[in-house]
Structures are given as structure tokens and as C-alpha cells.
Amino acid sequence: MAVTPSYEAEQPAAGESASTGYDPNYVPDSVKSFVVHMYRHIREKNVYEIHQMYETSFQSISERLFKDSPWPSVDAVASYVDNDHVFCLLYREMWYRHLYARLSPTPKQRIDSWDNYCSLFQVVLHGVVNMQLPNQWLWDMVDEFVYQFQSFCQYRAKMKSKTEQEIALLRQYDQAWNVYGVLNFLQALVEKSMIIQILEQEKEGLEQFTATDGYDYSGGSNVLKVLGYFSMIGLLRVHCLLGDYHTALKCIVPIDITQQGVYTSVIGSHITTIYHYGFANLMLRRYVEAIREFNKILLYIFKTKQYHQKSPQYEQILKKNEQMYALLAVSLSLCPQVKLVEETVNSQLREKYGEKMSRMQGYDDDAFTLYDELFSYACPKFITPSSPSYEETLVNYNQDAYRLQLKLFLYEVKQQQLLSGVRTFLKVYSTISLGKLAAYMEVDEPTLRTILMTYKHKTHSVDSDGKITSNADLDFYVDDDMIHVTESKPAKRYGDYFMRQIVKLEGIMTDIDRIKLE
Numbered sequence: 147m148a149v150t151p152s153y154e155a156e157q158p159a160a161g162e163s164a165s166t167g168y169d170p171n172y173v174p175d176s177v178k179s180f181v182v183h184m185y186r187h188i189r190e191k192n193v194y195e196i197h198q199m200y201e202t203s204f205q206s207i208s209e210r211l212f213k214d215s216p217w218p219s220v221d222a223v224a225s226y227v228d229n230d231h232v233f234c235l236l237y238r239e240m241w242y243r244h245l246y247a248r249l250s251p252t253p254k255q256r257i258d259s260w261d262n263y264c265s266l267f268q269v270v271l272h273g274v275v276n277m278q279l280p281n282q283w284l285w286d287m288v289d290e291f292v293y294q295f296q297s298f299c300q301y302r303a304k305m306k307s308k309t310e311q312e313i314a315l316l317r318q319y320d321q322a323w324n325v326y327g328v329l330n331f332l333q334a335l336v337e338k339s340m341i342i343q344i345l346e347q348e349k350e351g352l353e354q355f356t357a358t359d360g361y362d363y364s365g366g367s368n369v370l371k372v373l374g375y376f377s378m379i380g381l382l383r384v385h386c387l388l389g390d391y392h393t394a395l396k397c398i399v400p401i402d403i404t405q406q407g408v409y410t411s412v413i414g415s416h417i418t419t420i421y422h423y424g425f426a427n428l429m430l431r432r433y434v435e436a437i438r439e440f441n442k443i444l445l446y447i448f449k450t451k452q453y454h455q456k457s458p459q460y461e462q463i464l465k466k467n468e469q470m471y472a473l474l475a476v477s478l479s480l481c482p483q484v485k486l487v488e489e490t491v492n493s494q495l496r497e498k499y500g501e502k503m504s505r506m507q508g509y510d511d512d513a514f515t516l517y518d519e520l521f522s523y524a525c526p527k528f529i530t531p532s533s534p535s536y537e538e539t540l541v542n543y544n545q546d547a548y549r550l551q552l553k554l555f556l557y558e559v560k561q562q563q564l565l566s567g568v569r570t571f572l573k574v575y576s577t578i579s580l581g582k583l584a585a586y587m588e589v590d591e592p593t594l595r596t597i598l599m600t601y602k603h604k605t606h607s608v609d610s611d612g613k614i615t616s617n618a619d620l621d622f623y624v625d626d627d628m629i630h631v632t633e634s635k636p637a638k639r640y641g642d643y644f645m646r647q648i649v650k651l652e653g654i655m656t657d658i659d660r661i662k663l664e
Contacts, residue, residue, distance in 0.1 A: 170219035176207055177218055178226055181237065185227040188236075188277050193361065197280035205458050208244055216245050232275065235266045243290050246297070253315050256298050257322040263291055267331050271338050275369050281360060284369065285412045288376040291328070292383050298323040299529035303544035317536060325531035329384060332377040339374025342400045360408045375401075375408055379415060382422050387529045389551055391426040398423060403439070413450075414459050417443065417466045421473075425526065428473060429555065431607045433481030434615070440474040444491045468498075472524035475499040476517065479506040480562050481605075481618075507566065517559045521552060565601045572620055572631050580627045598624065 180203055187195040208217070220234050220241065227233045242259040245251055251259070266287075269275060302316060302323075321327065336342065347353040360372040378397050385394035401407055403423060410416045420443040427436040447467050454460050474495060478484060484492060495503075502520070506513045528547035534540065571583055584594040605618035622631045 168215040170216070171222045173218045173222050173226075174211055176211065177223065180204070180207060181223045181226050181233075185230065185233050188233065188279070191278045191365075193278050193280055196278075197282060200280060200283050201458070204240065208248070212244065212248070214248060216249065217241050232269055232273075232277075235262060235269065238262045239266060239287060239290075242294075243286070246290070246294065253301075253312050256294070256301065257315070257319045259294055260298075260322045263294075263331070264327075267335065270370055270373060271334055276367055278361060278368050279372075281368075281372060281408065281412050281415075284372045285376050285415045288332075288373065288380040289414060289418065291331075292380050292387075295323050295325075295328045295384070296387055296527060296529055299325075299531055300527065300544050302534065303530055303546075304542050305534050305540035306542045308540065313536065313540075316533070320533060325384075325388075329381070332380045332384065335370070335374045335377040336381070337374075339370045339377075341371055341374035341378070344371065345400050356407050359411050372408065376415060379409060379419050379422075382426075383418060383526075386422045386426055386526050388531065389528060389547065391429045394422065394426045395430075413454055413457070413463060417447070417463060421466055421470055422526070424470065424473060424477075428477055429551075431558070431604070432609060432615075433477050433607075434483060434486065435609070436477045437474065437481065437483055437486045440470050440477065441487045441491050444470055444474065444494070445488050448490055448494065469524040471495055471498050472520045475503050475506075476520050476524070479503050479517075480559070482507075513563065514556065514559065518552065518556060521555050522548075525551065561600075562604060565597070565604055568597055568601050569620070572622055572629070575629075576631050578629050578631075580624070580629060583629060595624075598622075598629070 180199065184196065184199050187199065217240075220238050223237060224230075224234055227237075239262060242251070242255070242262065245255060246259075305313075308316075341355075344353050344355050348355050355371065355375075360375060361368045362371075378401060381397035382394050385391070385397060398419070401409060401419075403409075403419065409419050420439050424436045424439045424443075427433070427439070444467065447463065451460075451463060451467070454463055457463070471494065474487070474491075475498075478487070478495075487495065499520075502516050506516050525548070528551050530543055530547045534543070567587060571578070571586055580591050580594060584591050587594065587597075589597070606614050606616050609615050620631060622629050624630075
């Protein structure tokens with residue numbers, strides 16, 4: 147199972163942030179039992195047992211014994227697992243993830259965690275890793291890797307409160323969590339796994355990657371392939387954090403998100419994918435695509451969230467659910483295509499944001515403030531990946547990237563608001579003369595023509611295939627001095643109709659059964 151890379155990761159600085167009395171070398175019996183059994187199951191490729199221990203045992207032991215302290219150090223448990231190098235890297239990965247979740251990592255621990263990820267990914271990329279791990283764990287590795295990168299960038303950008311020791315450490319380890327290093331690891335996993343080629347071959351019936359949820363039932367390993375697959379989602383997320391939405395969406399092209407896939411086998415992966423995919427489309431004015439995907443994932447969460455109540459990710463699921471409702475409210479306010487939204491989702495949306503959405507349709511500062519509020523609540527935590535200039539006066543710049551994205555978004559909103567008046571009039575008429583509409587809008591005809599051209603531009607966007615698509619629920623063309631309006635007809639939802647009638651019928655039959663015949 148183990149291969150030794152060319153260098154070792156540093157040991158965790160265990161206990162640096164722990165509560166008083168924590169002994170990194172003390173290993174309780176339950177931890178001994180955990181690592182021994184986990185090690186055995188990994189060697190035997192028993193994915194079911196690994197998953198049970200990873201999802202249930204690790205969480206319950208953490209809750210019971212390590213609520214406010216780290217787990218025992220890797221040195222303390224290594225002897226129970228034959229000092230196996232790969233297992234020790236995996237244990238450290240969980241050790242740091244637990245530390246980030248429960249405590250505040252020290253600057254050195256942040257850097258050591260980066261070193262551990264480097265060692266772990268080097269083994270996967272350049273070694274022969276002969277093991278099967280649950281998709282949940284492999285997803286968590288990529289997810290946590292990106293999260294810790296984001297967290298480090300936010301930490302480093304708060305320079306005002308840094309001590310001299312912290313600044314010296316940042317200068318000494320200036321390559322830790324470097325944006326190029328993060329992107330290179332994710333890209334290397336995608337390329338080395340050949341996952342893009344595997345997904346293409348699957349379309350031709352030559353591969354069974356999705357059908358087996360990425361697992362290898364012929365005795366091989368799923369680790370590199372599935373890490374490569376999830377790394378595409380990691381790249382989507384990183385580029386969204388950097389504000390590069392075109393590149394973000396390019397990274398996810400090999401995964402057909404209109405279909406079930408390996409990314410839907412893990413709820414966290416499913417939500418992260420659609421959240422960032424939808425947000426990137428929103429920022430690129432592809433409102434229809436954003437609305438469609440937010441609608442689908444929100445409906446899925448509504449139907450399945452009761453099954454995840456005991457999951458460690460449950461709180462995160464609920465948080466992302468609320469954020470995506472806010473983004474859906476923003477998308478529909480900019481592109482009123484309610485017909486794209488299922489009744490269940492629309493009902494929840496109206497309950498949460500009905501009043502705000504009505505106000506957001508206005509032209510005043512109140513509407514502008516609401517857009518600001520919802521965007522700030524629901525957007526990703528944008529990052530500035532560059533190191534500070536240590537020679538200049540040290541200032542906090544952790545909010546700079548967010549402020550820039552907010553400014554760009556609100557600039558777009560302001561332009562859309564100016565055009566919503568045109569839409570209001572076009573909704574009323576099937577034909578109207580330019581002169582008449584110009585009089586209604588209190589502008590001259592040349593200005594109106596400019597406004598109509600701008601409206602056309604702003605209601606169209608370029609999709610991922612380079613095709614120009616319309617986001618508008620109505621279209622128009624100008625013939626001489628007459629404007630002809632054509633409203634798109636909503637697609638009939640036969641499935642929804644029949645489901646509603648079936649529910650009504652079941653209700654009637656239940657009522658009939660209650661009637662006692664005299």
C-alpha cells in the first residue's frame with residue numbers, strides 16, 4: 147500500500163492551539179482501536195467499513211474525546227499501523243481537518259498542513275497507490291484543500307494585527323499555499339488521472355466510471371481517478387474565488403451537470419458544484435442557466451435534506467441552501483423567468499424573499515441596497531492570492547477582492563435597472579410605434595433606439611459553446627417605426643400537472659374512505 151516520496155512532510159505542531167492539559171502522545175484505547183481497524187480495512191480495500199469508520203466512528207470519537215483539542219499526534223499512533231507512510235499522511239489529513247473545524251490553527255500549523263497535502267498528492271501522482279477510499283473522503287480531501295487555501299489567503303491578508311514572528315514565518319514559507327501551487331496540484335491530478343479522456347470514452351460506452359460511482363471492482367484503485375474528477379470541481383471553485391468565471395466554467399465542461407454523475411454521489415460535492423456553477427453563470431449574465439440549475443438543486447435539497455440530518459455536513463447543506471435561494475432571488479429579479487422555477491421552490495422563494503423581490507424590481511436606492519445585501523450574504527468568500535508587500539505599510543486587504551466583485555455586480559444591476567422600464571412597456575403592447583414609446587419614456591427617438599439596442603445586448607449572453615442565447619422572456623424587432631413584440635410561451639409542465647392531480651385524487655379517496663356508509 148505504501149510508497150515513500152522523495153521528501154517527508156513536517157510533523158503536526160500538535161498541541162500548539164490545544165487546551166491546557168492536552169498530551170499529543172497520549173493515545174486512548176478508542177483511538178488505538180480506530181487506527182488499527184481503519185488501517186486493516188484500507189489494506190483489505192473494504193470501502194464499506196472504511197466509510198463507516200470515516201463518517202461515523204471518527205465523528206463520534208471527536209465529539210466524545212476531542213471536542214476542544216486535537217487528536218493524538220501522528221508519531222503517537224504510527225507504531226500501531228506499522229509506521230505505514232501513506233496511512234500516516236491520511237491520518238494527518240484528518241488530523242488537520244479536525245483542527246480547522248474545532249480550533250484555530252496556528253500559522254505554523256497552516257503551513258504544516260500545506261506540506262502534508264503536498265506529500266499526500268505527490269504520493270498519489272508519482273507513486274503506486276493500491277487502495278480504494280470512499281468518495282466522501284476523496285471529496286473531503288479536495289474540498290478541504292481548497293478551503294484551507296482560501297482560509298490562508300484570508301489570514302495572510304489581515305496584516306495589521308500580525309506580530310513580527312508571524313510576518314517572519316510568512317516570509318520564510320512564502321511558497322506555502324501559493325496560488326500557482328494549488329492550481330498546479332489540482333490540474334496535475336486532472337491530467338494524471340486522465341479523467342477527461344475516461345469521461346469521453348464513457349459516452350462511447352468504453353468506460354464504466356459513472357456506473358460504478360468511480361470505484362474499481364476489478365481489484366484496482368479509485369484514488370487517482372476520483373481525486374482527478376473532484377479536482378475539476380476544486381478548480382471551478384478556486385477560479386470563482388479569484389473572480390475568473392470564464393475559466394471556472396471551462397474547468398467543469400467535462401462533467402455533464404445535466405445528468406446524474408459521480409459528483410452527485412456526495413451531497414457536499416453536488417451542492418458545491420451547482421452553487422459555484424450557478425454563481426459563475428450569474429456573474430456572466432447567463433441568468434437562465436443559473437436559474438435552471440439553482441432550481442434543480444434547491445428542489446433536490448428540499449426532497450432529501452431529512453436524510454442528511456445526522457450528517458456532519460448538515461449545517462453546511464442548510465447554509466448553502468439559504469445562499470442559493472438568495473442567488474435565485476437575485477437572478478429572477480434581474481431576469482424575471484419564474485416559469486423556469488418549480489412550484490415547490492417558487493413557494494419557498496416567495497416565503498423567504500417575496501417582499502424583497504418586489505422591492506428589487508424598483509428603480510430606487512432601496513432596490514439597490516437589497517441587491518447589495520443579498521449578494522454580500524450569498525457570494526463566495528473571494529480572495530486576493532498575492533503576498534503582501536512587507537516593505538510598505540502593513541494594511542488589511544482581505545476585503546479588496548470582495549469589494550471589487552460587489553462593485554462589478556452592482557454596476558451591472560444599475561444598467562439592468564435602467565432597462566427594466568423598457569420591459570414594463572413592452573409587456574403591455576404587441577405593437578407600438580417608436581414615437582409613442584419615446585413619449586411614454588420621456589426620451590427622444592434616437593435615445594430610445596439606443597436604449598432598445600442596449601436592451602437587446604443585455605438580455606443576450608454567450609454560452610459555454612460560444613453561442614449567443616437570450617435570457618429574455620419577451621423579444622421584439624423594429625420594422626420601420628414600429629416595434630413588434632413577441633412573448634415567449636412558457637413550456638407546459640405536464641409532469642407537474644399530473645402530480646398535482648394525483649395528490650388531489652389521493653386526498654379525495656382518503657376522504658371517501660373516512661365516510662361511513664349508513
